[in-house]
Amino acid sequence: MKTIDIGLLGFGTVGSGVVKLLQENAARLERKVGAHLRIRRIAVRDLGRARPVEVDRKLLTANPAEVVADPAIQIVVEVLGGIDPARACCLEALEKGKHVVTANKALLATHGVALYRAAAEHRVDLGFEASVCGGIPVIRLLREGLVANRITSLLGIINGTCNYILTKMTEEDRPFAEVLAAAQARGYAEADPSLDVGGLDAAHKLQILASIAYDTPIPLERIYVEGIEAVAPADIAYARELGHRIKLLAIAKESGGELEARVHPTLIPTDHLLASVGGVYNAIWLHGDAVGSQMFSGRGAGQMPTASAVVSDLVEIAHNIVFGRPSRPSSLALPGEAAELKLRDMARVRSCYYLRVMAIDKPRVLSRISGILGEHNISIASVIQKGRGVHAAVPVVFMTHAALEGDMRKALRTIDHLDVVAQQTTCIRVEGDED
Amino acid sequence: MKTIDIGLLGFGTVGSGVVKLLQENAARLERKVGAHLRIRRIAVRDLGRARPVEVDRKLLTANPAEVVADPAIQIVVEVLGGIDPARACCLEALEKGKHVVTANKALLATHGVALYRAAAEHRVDLGFEASVCGGIPVIRLLREGLVANRITSLLGIINGTCNYILTKMTEEDRPFAEVLAAAQARGYAEADPSLDVGGLDAAHKLQILASIAYDTPIPLERIYVEGIEAVAPADIAYARELGHRIKLLAIAKESGGELEARVHPTLIPTDHLLASVGGVYNAIWLHGDAVGSQMFSGRGAGQMPTASAVVSDLVEIAHNIVFGRPSRPSSLALPGEAAELKLRDMARVRSCYYLRVMAIDKPRVLSRISGILGEHNISIASVIQKGRGVHAAVPVVFMTHAALEGDMRKALRTIDHLDVVAQQTTCIRVEGDED
DSSP, rough: OOOOEEEEEESSHHHHHHHHHHHHHHHHHHHTTTSSSEEEEEEEEETTOOOSSSGGGEEESOHHHHHHEEEEEEEEEEESSTTTHHHHHHHHHTTTOEEEEEHHHHHHHHHHHHHHHHHHHHHTTTGGGGGTTTTTHHIIIIIIIIITTTTTEEEEEOOHHHHHHHHHHHHOOOOHEEEEEEEHHHTTSSOOHHHHHHHHHHHHHHHHHHHHTTTTTGGGGSEEEOSSTTTOHHHHHHHHTTTEEEEEEEEEEEEEEEEEEEEEEEEEETSGGGGOOTTTTEEEEEEEEEEEEEEEEEEEESSHHHHHHHHHHHHHHHHHHTOOOOOOGGGGGGGGTSSEEEEOGGGGGGEEEEEEEEEHHHHHHHHHHHHHHTTOOOEEEEEEOOOOSSOOOOOEEEEOOOOEEEHHHHHHHHHTTTTBOOOSEEEEOOOOOOO | EEEEEEEEEEEEEHHHHHHHHHTHHHHHHHHHHSSSSEEEEEEEETTTTTTTOOGGGGGGEOOOHHHHOOTTEEEEEEEOSTTTTTTHHHHHHHTOOOHHHHHHHHHHHHHHHHHHHHHHHTTTOOOOOOSTTTTHHHIIIIIITTTTTTTEEEEOOOOHHHHHHHHHHHHHHOOHHHHHHHHTTTTTSSSSOOHHHTTTHHHHHHHHHHHTTTOOOOOOOEEOOOOOOOOOOOHHHHHHTTTEEEEEEEEEEEEEEEEEEEEEEEETTTTTGGOOOTEEEEEEEEETTTTTTEEEEEOOOSHHHHHHHHHHHHHHHHHHHHTTTOOOOGGGSTTTSSSOOEEEGGGGGGEEEEEEEEEHHHHHHHHHHHHHHHHHTTTTTEEOOOOOOOSSOHHHHHEEEEEEEEHHHHHHHHHHTTBBBOOOOOOEEOOTTTT
């Protein structure tokens, strides 16, 4: 049986998972591929460190360039994380005619097009199923399974840390900071959680997903990003009262030849399938013009789910090698091939909104605020007035019909300047009511 | 731009959907494929019939053999349905070196291996994404996305008609026959509904899914099948009281080197993701050793979802033609390649059970029935006793812990012979409690 040699860059959580999976499922994978998948070299940061999986110490090197340079290696797996030296290693491997499999969402979201182009130019494959949603094969779903569809709408719960925190806040009625600390203690949140809770990790993944779904390269900096740090237990409670849950959603939509791409806390109806995706689970809900709505859910991170995605790419590439199948370049690699979708400015995005206004003078506040909203073409769907204080600030909660973000921002500036409004109004977008 | 010629066998609902999708999304598909997908011939039953999509009448022929024989046609799409003449047409097309895409679950479930082998022998592709779960790309998921996993358990809601009927029975507390009649009136059930409500359609699909998931050909007649005809409103009500829903599940599980494959009404906990899949929606829930649990849901049938799956296969095959990629034979095609998993006899399957015993003499019945269950190694998890009649039959509802099917059948024979038992006991299997 043929042997296909693999070079591994990085031997942390995911790297060990890949080795483990190749070891444990060796017989099955050989049968599927028609070849033996052999790890030939592993680049590590610390040669002396104990490893959770057993490998021949002679495979290890502290120099990733040695792995990339090895002429016997046909596939390089990059699980270093971060931009450097991952970017240079991947580009060099592609230029040397090696196939590359990467789990690196930050790298793809910032330098994806250069990588796709290098792969196309050197006629090799670039696999990145592991970069988004861990073990859920969402890249394949969008590129192959749903290829016949125009995706009109894609809503994703794609950051497990945020979903875990929001789920705990909802179930246990506890504030953000307290739940974050508990999540850190349990290993569900990083010591520096800002990339996750600030929404940037989800934006990285949305950049990859939306680029594939809409076949158009999306500049990361054009994605609107808002994290979950400001979500208050009060908002979760009012959302519940209104039949909604709050989730951090990554949203991509196409309409009128324009694309919108955004990440922010979002109210979704309790009976929406996404509302039942709790804890560290990820899910993609989408609407295609032919298939209608579909949802895919599963573990979005973790050692073995991510390793599963890496190995699925390895199997596909190895199978192609065995059967002499040339690689298929991504249309994102080919200038002029990709569709040119204009990105919609956030100010021109339409959405429904949840507003929590902290009002001092309740009797007058409702008419004044609804007046301001009306002046900005925002119509109110429902109002809840809470509390009885006349002098203390009490919440007045509004749900609006669809309105322009630009109009909402202007209205909020006026509202927050009112003498009857005690603090900055909380504004959270709402999705899924019209579906 | 290159043109790839397609022959269409069948121009009913799905056939028209394929033509419509190729017409409406032509520009997108050309960009994805790098070639124009052209329908060259269409075999129809009735040349004179009006068609919902516009095609050149000259493309139509009443003779499918003419389509298969056309040397310019590179891909044959079979959407005739039924075994004959679909089988002969597909085999002949494969033998002539044409790729075949089929949506025909009955054909694959009964003659799949012969088709896989013919495709492998003639080095062409056989696409059948459309045969299971309509627009949900579950074949690709199992074959590619989750290839690194051993699938320990797969639970599917894969018959939309049954799911619609059970959902309506649950929501509206109406009996089976009444809801079936309403479903027929709305076009959600066939005039002859037996293939759907009797479970055989789900068994066809499970045969295809499980053969792919476990890489082993499964004889259709070895799949245990029970339909939903006997599900009573009372059982739906007790299931609800016990925190469960009743669904028709297709189940495949691997343990101890053996595979079990079965289709039957099943109680699942209300908080299981599958419980929220209502109406005509389909879903596959599975557990892989690396990914953990995942669920995929969407429309499992209908013109455009099914056409979406057909076109996804067309795009993949056309792309391979454009890039000169040889086909990848299914390992199911190669004798000795597929894993040899033994199918477990139904009597040796372990499951939890719901029992509704109609008892005449309530005071004595509980001890006698629990005694019989105990003698057959079946332990009771909970009991609900309903009603007050002493002489009239009243229901006693049991939930059991996991037990062997063979033991349960023996116990039921004894129970149903008791003088205190008024009618045949209702027995429904329970899944998902242990997950």
